Amino acid sequence: MTLIVQKYGGTSVGSIEKIGRVADKVAAQAKTGDKIVVAVSAMSGETNRLIELAQTMSLKPHARELDVLVSTGEQVTIALLSMALNDRACEARSYTGSQIRMLTDNAHGKARIKDIQCDRIRSDLDAGRVVVVAGFQGVDEDGNITTLGRGGSDTTAVAIAAALNADECQIYTDVNGVYTTDPRIEPKARKLDTITFEEMLEMASLGSKVLQIRSVEFAGKYNVPLRVLSSFEEGEGTLITLEEDNVEQALISGIAFNKDEAQLTITGVPDYPGVASKILGPVTAANIEIDMIVQNIADDGTTDFTFTLQRSDYETASKLLTQVKDSLGAKKVIGDVEIVKISLVGVGMRSHAGIANTMFDSLAKENINIRMISTSEIKISVVVEEKYLELAVRTLHAAFGLDSDAASKSR
Amino acid sequence: MTLIVQKYGGTSVGSIEKIGRVADKVAAQAKTGDKIVVAVSAMSGETNRLIELAQTMSLKPHARELDVLVSTGEQVTIALLSMALNDRACEARSYTGSQIRMLTDNAHGKARIKDIQCDRIRSDLDAGRVVVVAGFQGVDEDGNITTLGRGGSDTTAVAIAAALNADECQIYTDVNGVYTTDPRIEPKARKLDTITFEEMLEMASLGSKVLQIRSVEFAGKYNVPLRVLSSFEEGEGTLITLEEDNVEQALISGIAFNKDEAQLTITGVPDYPGVASKILGPVTAANIEIDMIVQNIADDGTTDFTFTLQRSDYETASKLLTQVKDSLGAKKVIGDVEIVKISLVGVGMRSHAGIANTMFDSLAKENINIRMISTSEIKISVVVEEKYLELAVRTLHAAFGLDSDAASKSR
Numbered sequence: 001m002t003l004i005v006q007k008y009g010g011t012s013v014g015s016i017e018k019i020g021r022v023a024d025k026v027a028a029q030a031k032t033g034d035k036i037v038v039a040v041s042a043m044s045g046e047t048n049r050l051i052e053l054a055q056t057m058s059l060k061p062h063a064r065e066l067d068v069l070v071s072t073g074e075q076v077t078i079a080l081l082s083m084a085l086n087d088r089a090c091e092a093r094s095y096t097g098s099q100i101r102m103l104t105d106n107a108h109g110k111a112r113i114k115d116i117q118c119d120r121i122r123s124d125l126d127a128g129r130v131v132v133v134a135g136f137q138g139v140d141e142d143g144n145i146t147t148l149g150r151g152g153s154d155t156t157a158v159a160i161a162a163a164l165n166a167d168e169c170q171i172y173t174d175v176n177g178v179y180t181t182d183p184r185i186e187p188k189a190r191k192l193d194t195i196t197f198e199e200m201l202e203m204a205s206l207g208s209k210v211l212q213i214r215s216v217e218f219a220g221k222y223n224v225p226l227r228v229l230s231s232f233e234e235g236e237g238t239l240i241t242l243e244e245d246n247v248e249q250a251l252i253s254g255i256a257f258n259k260d261e262a263q264l265t266i267t268g269v270p271d272y273p274g275v276a277s278k279i280l281g282p283v284t285a286a287n288i289e290i291d292m293i294v295q296n297i298a299d300d301g302t303t304d305f306t307f308t309l310q311r312s313d314y315e316t317a318s319k320l321l322t323q324v325k326d327s328l329g330a331k332k333v334i335g336d337v338e339i340v341k342i343s344l345v346g347v348g349m350r351s352h353a354g355i356a357n358t359m360f361d362s363l364a365k366e367n368i369n370i371r372m373i374s375t376s377e378i379k380i381s382v383v384v385e386e387k388y389l390e391l392a393v394r395t396l397h398a399a400f401g402l403d404s405d406a407a408s409k410s411r
Numbered sequence: 412m413t414l415i416v417q418k419y420g421g422t423s424v425g426s427i428e429k430i431g432r433v434a435d436k437v438a439a440q441a442k443t444g445d446k447i448v449v450a451v452s453a454m455s456g457e458t459n460r461l462i463e464l465a466q467t468m469s470l471k472p473h474a475r476e477l478d479v480l481v482s483t484g485e486q487v488t489i490a491l492l493s494m495a496l497n498d499r500a501c502e503a504r505s506y507t508g509s510q511i512r513m514l515t516d517n518a519h520g521k522a523r524i525k526d527i528q529c530d531r532i533r534s535d536l537d538a539g540r541v542v543v544v545a546g547f548q549g550v551d552e553d554g555n556i557t558t559l560g561r562g563g564s565d566t567t568a569v570a571i572a573a574a575l576n577a578d579e580c581q582i583y584t585d586v587n588g589v590y591t592t593d594p595r596i597e598p599k600a601r602k603l604d605t606i607t608f609e610e611m612l613e614m615a616s617l618g619s620k621v622l623q624i625r626s627v628e629f630a631g632k633y634n635v636p637l638r639v640l641s642s643f644e645e646g647e648g649t650l651i652t653l654e655e656d657n658v659e660q661a662l663i664s665g666i667a668f669n670k671d672e673a674q675l676t677i678t679g680v681p682d683y684p685g686v687a688s689k690i691l692g693p694v695t696a697a698n699i700e701i702d703m704i705v706q707n708i709a710d711d712g713t714t715d716f717t718f719t720l721q722r723s724d725y726e727t728a729s730k731l732l733t734q735v736k737d738s739l740g741a742k743k744v745i746g747d748v749e750i751v752k753i754s755l756v757g758v759g760m761r762s763h764a765g766i767a768n769t770m771f772d773s774l775a776k777e778n779i780n781i782r783m784i785s786t787s788e789i790k791i792s793v794v795v796e797e798k799y800l801e802l803a804v805r806t807l808h809a810a811f812g813l814d815s816d817a818a819s820k821s822r
Contacts, residue, residue: 016464016467016468019468020468050487053427053487053491054490054491054494056427057427057430057431057491057494057495058494058495058497058498059498060498061494062493062494062497062498064493064504064505065489065490065491065493065494065497065505066490066494068486068489068490068493068505068507069486069487069490069491069494071486072483072486072487075479075480075482075483075486076461076464076480076483078476078479079465079476079477079479079480080464080465080468080476080480082473082475082476082479083465083468083469083472083473083476083477083480084468084469086469086473086476087469087470087471087473093475094475094476094479096479096556098509098510099509099554099556120554143510143531145507145510
């Protein structure tokens, strides 16, 4: 007998008909004898409708009350899904975040889960019932309703799976798994059967937004096997596991990219200790997030300092940097918004030399100039001109044997 | 310092703009130093929308889950109203039925209140906060969400007022008080400043549907002063009190009527003990509610038996009665749907003779034939042909000095 926690997002429960289809699926699986907990989001569009209602009511909706309002979205879904399950002779009970005591801190709108009382869930499962839980919401120590923030339903599912020591946490989405890269850029992109938590984190933060990052961290921390599947198609999806589970580790798992980046460089900066924070200080003080940072060794007593940031912050940061340039006596500020960051991700990098070289070599053969390089243990990122995005992704996808016709690397 | 519980119905909170106006009103009163608890219904139309959603999902929505669904309606209102109050520098906190532990039995959809924990409400009030409570909903001993049934928000307000020993429970509606009769029938109808609980019960059950009957019973039982006021107009409304409070009791408080009645008579029934239950048994077994019942003394060994019922049940009851007629050897079944019941209501009847006679006399002078009479301690009801409704009401309204220009009886 298997204990499975399933999560269905807003699109999967976006209409009465779709909720009915989810109920068909859950009821069928429950009949095999599996114990099932289902976490659901609000019907697609519903959370936005509620937020608009709040914004019409108040210029700055009170945080505690906004959570009271928005949490009704998931409450509607759990009730409808439980009705549908009961209609299918599959006994089911719904619970709000308060009812199962999904205990969180009191940071309304972005609360973090602290504890879950599983007694009620367990006794329902033991009685043969499917348990339907409202995702995205919890309750603080004083009984106030909290929400985990957008996408928090993934985290709800993972937290319940961890607390129940479930065999698997299945996240149903509108994609059928995690791909080696975006299939819209490279039609030969291949669905991965498995990927490690670390790789998934790198892929997600780099733009392949399938799962909420926090839920992946959570699953990794508590070692909950996480599976991404499609609500609408059959298939095994992609299993996200601990590295140790994969003996045959592929070199590279995937290629992520981020088009939403811009690059800023300040040249001829007198090189002395603390100069980096003098440059970045005013930028971060303006709440601008910095992504990659590169600084070369100075050879003539001055250095060039480059970083990337979100494209929407480019203008503001550029102005701030010009002020910094004058006060530091640096040479000039140059920048570019037409760039893209492309990253190879793979835990195999740790044990294999030469991956960086293969990457640079492949790009060079296509005359793609690399403007910035940054590496971590399981990732190599390069910045290139935006116009090379498709060419660079396809070149690397082929070079690292990720193409769907490259059967040798299949896993 | 006064402690007031206010209730605003669905029409009063039917839009963002109207919720804003309720917030203006509550905030202004809170600034005078009054302690205020507000119970609210779902925005008008919202409960119906949710029920339709359930009916689209399921032919027979699971009762527990229907309550989970429908209770979101009030939860939306409490959040929006609390936001609006906080925006008006009037600190406010919202609570669902679960959060204040409005303990009910587990009869989903028509639960009855058993207990209220007032600790949280009291400490908020003591801290100078307005407390906003979701009407119509509660929680059973196992933490399941329950609803009190349609109109239950009135009962919520009264129950909280009783538990807090509030100075007054104010029910805000779309009328500005209780009238001597329906102003659409008699333009001279006068708003009553006071009415007793008993009279209000008779008025309400007879068709002047201002308050939910159960809430009036509840208020009477716990001696909570209840006031009906308009959300949209200024004014003192009508105070519903214990009889003892009114030394100068008027003879008649009002004239109620019910057009939704039909009449059925079975004639020539052999008169022997138990014949009444032989006649009504099959009718009540079919879940048809009987209103007035009249049976005269038999003079020739047979009797005529007449009762009234809801017009929609007429056809079914008529068929049942024809079967009864044959088995009892009665003469015939006659009936009429074009009738109306008109009732005089007033605790003054108890101590004044001759009221019935004045009533019959006034109607006779207008050539209105009385087809049925039934009396109770504080009420006299007659059945007349429906076409006489307006004439009969106006005649009695004048005869008992209820007209707004009849200053002598004002109270």
